[in-house]
Amino acid sequence: MDIEELIDNFSFFESWEEKYQYVIDLGRQLEPMPDAFKTDEWKVKGCQSQVWLTPSFHNGVIHFVGDSDAILVKGIIAIVLMIYNDKSAEEIKTIDVAKIFAKLGLEENLTPSRRNGMMSMVCKIREYADAA
Amino acid sequence: MYDVYKIREDFPIFRELINGKPVTYMDTAASAQKPHQVLDKMAMVYNSIYANPHRGTYYFADAITQEYENARETVRGFINARHINEIVFTRNATESINLVAASWGRANLQSGDEVLISEAEHHANLVPWQEICRSTGAKLRVFAITDDGDYNAEAFNDMLSEKTKLVAVTAMSNVLGTIFPIKEITAAAHRAGAKVLVDACQFAVHHQIDVQDIDCDFLAFSGHKTYGPTGIGVLYGRAEILNTMPPYQFGGDMIDTVTYTETTYAEIPARFEAGTPASVQAIGLAEALRYMTKLSMRDVTAHEKELVSYATNRLHEVPRLKIIGTAPNKGGVFSFDIKGLHPQDLAFVLNKENVAVRVGHHCAEPLVNRMGYTSLARASLGLYSTREDIDALVNALLKAEKFFRED
Numbered sequence A: 001m002d003i004e005e006l007i008d009n010f011s012f013f014e015s016w017e018e019k020y021q022y023v024i025d026l027g028r029q030l031e032p033m034p035d036a037f038k039t040d041e042w043k044v045k046g047c048q049s050q051v052w053l054t055p056s057f058h059n060g061v062i063h064f065v066g067d068s069d070a071i072l073v074k075g076i077i078a079i080v081l082m083i084y085n086d087k088s089a090e091e092i093k094t095i096d097v098a099k100i101f102a103k104l105g106l107e108e109n110l111t112p113s114r115r116n117g118m119m120s121m122v123c124k125i126r127e128y129a130d131a132a
Numbered sequence B: 001m002y003d004v005y006k007i008r009e010d011f012p013i014f015r016e017l018i019n020g021k022p023v024t025y026m027d028t029a030a031s032a033q034k035p036h037q038v039l040d041k042m043a044m045v046y047n048s049i050y051a052n053p054h055r056g057t058y059y060f061a062d063a064i065t066q067e068y069e070n071a072r073e074t075v076r077g078f079i080n081a082r083h084i085n086e087i088v089f090t091r092n093a094t095e096s097i098n099l100v101a102a103s104w105g106r107a108n109l110q111s112g113d114e115v116l117i118s119e120a121e122h123h124a125n126l127v128p129w130q131e132i133c134r135s136t137g138a139k140l141r142v143f144a145i146t147d148d149g150d151y152n153a154e155a156f157n158d159m160l161s162e163k164t165k166l167v168a169v170t171a172m173s174n175v176l177g178t179i180f181p182i183k184e185i186t187a188a189a190h191r192a193g194a195k196v197l198v199d200a201c202q203f204a205v206h207h208q209i210d211v212q213d214i215d216c217d218f219l220a221f222s223g224h225k226t227y228g229p230t231g232i233g234v235l236y237g238r239a240e241i242l243n244t245m246p247p248y249q250f251g252g253d254m255i256d257t258v259t260y261t262e263t264t265y266a267e268i269p270a271r272f273e274a275g276t277p278a279s280v281q282a283i284g285l286a287e288a289l290r291y292m293t294k295l296s297m298r299d300v301t302a303h304e305k306e307l308v309s310y311a312t313n314r315l316h317e318v319p320r321l322k323i324i325g326t327a328p329n330k331g332g333v334f335s336f337d338i339k340g341l342h343p344q345d346l347a348f349v350l351n352k353e354n355v356a357v358r359v360g361h362h363c364a365e366p367l368v369n370r371m372g373y374t375s376l377a378r379a380s381l382g383l384y385s386t387r388e389d390i391d392a393l394v395n396a397l398l399k400a401e402k403f404f405r406e407d
Helices: A003-010 A016-028 A071-084 A089-094 A096-103 A117-132 B004-008 B036-049 B060-077 B093-108 B127-136 B153-159 B182-191 B279-295 B297-315 B345-350 B365-370 B387-403
Strands: A053-058 A059-067 B088-091 B113-116 B139-143 B164-171 B195-201 B218-222 B232-235 B255-258 B263-265 B323-324 B333-338 B356-358 B376-380
Touching: A003 A016, A003 A071, A003 B139, A003 B218, A016 A071, A016 B387, A053 A071, A053 A117, A053 B093, A059 A071, A059 A117, A071 A096, A071 B345, B004 B093, B036 B060, B060 B088, B060 B279, B088 B093, B093 B127, B093 B164, B093 B195, B093 B232, B113 B127, B113 B365, B127 B139, B139 B153, B139 B232, B153 B182, B164 B182, B164 B255, B182 B195, B279 B297, B297 B323, B297 B333, B297 B387, B333 B387, B345 B356, B345 B376, B345 B387
Parallel strands: B113 B139, B113 B164, B164 B195, B195 B218
Antiparallel strands: A053 A059, B088 B232, B218 B232, B255 B263, B323 B333, B333 B376, B356 B376
């Protein structure tokens, strides 16, 4: 599924319950992260829950695997990775994630007080892209 | 009669609707809402008599100085201190404790001495002692609580010795709700020759305080938790001890005479109140304490006690929910965990349901860890809390539990 399809799917939800139940389902389908990577080294700082993110670089693109111990955050990670995964560093830098989250109706996850690690994770992804 | 619904009308914030619905406020342990009496009083001061207290020779300065010193008298009465000069205004309870650590601690602690605290302290009554012990060479010791979060007299008495110079202990835990027997602790500490500081941040919100009865040497609490404004806190110190303590900060308002080479310092409490004070906040705090006293602290305590037992029963209806802190003598603070559910996930659904709770380590990280967690959800009660608030909390928890269940 690409992000346009996801935006399309999200437009059918009428309540927050439906929308976030779907987010939770996306989290449950997330590519699993081996426990060996769930260490401080890969931890994304600034989150209330634990969030881990690992990059791998091949054929000019970056592939990320992410996980969290909180269910909703895991779903949000799934969406963030759908946005950023398997793209070149240059492409990553041009993505306007706030705009996409607004289209999905998930902009509340970007507020600083929410602190679900969403912004910290996006910053980390951009850092990896800058370093690539 | 204690009419909680009538009392709620005093709090303008409860008329606010979020997404068309009222908010269930269950985060009073972090900060309490304010009755209009406090807000009106502060507006009156700014609108009608505002000036810098203690400095002017004109009407406004006199009027606000009078109100500010009356506020000190109100605080004295609220905790039954002997003299108004035993009441020091600070920014918050954290500053009150830092003042004692920096002033009394630096002057009285040395290598070989011990400061004794409980496992149930929040960071404000832990980190200042860590720091002053590190710099003076004294040793910080921490006495254990029981696994259900209760005071452990044996652990306390085991660690108390002639080396103990200070016992700093909470009167009511902000995580567990446990009420500590501070009078008993103070008596034991005094027999061992130690001074006692009571952290009354949570206790003051719900209970009558009598520093002469407790017989403690210091006591700290915050204005914003006792239905008053932010930016004001109280340190009570026994006059004989405050008199021996050096100033903590330096500048205006705390001096007697100043030359370019030497300064002599003012008497207590001015000696500890350097700079322009938070006068309007102090006056607002006094109004809040008057508000509580007028309701009768005994009735406030009784109302919350009734809610504590109601909440304890109702929370058990939530599958897999465990209350952390189940001491028999417990105030209106409920930390809990729902097995398999991250507190942050819980908080998301609760927020959607307009239920305001706190999630995290509650500024008491070692305590939350000691109870076996890294993060907990916490619902706390105030004098305006109702059974309906608890029902709304339980319904939202049931919804959250169902929402995240994998089936």
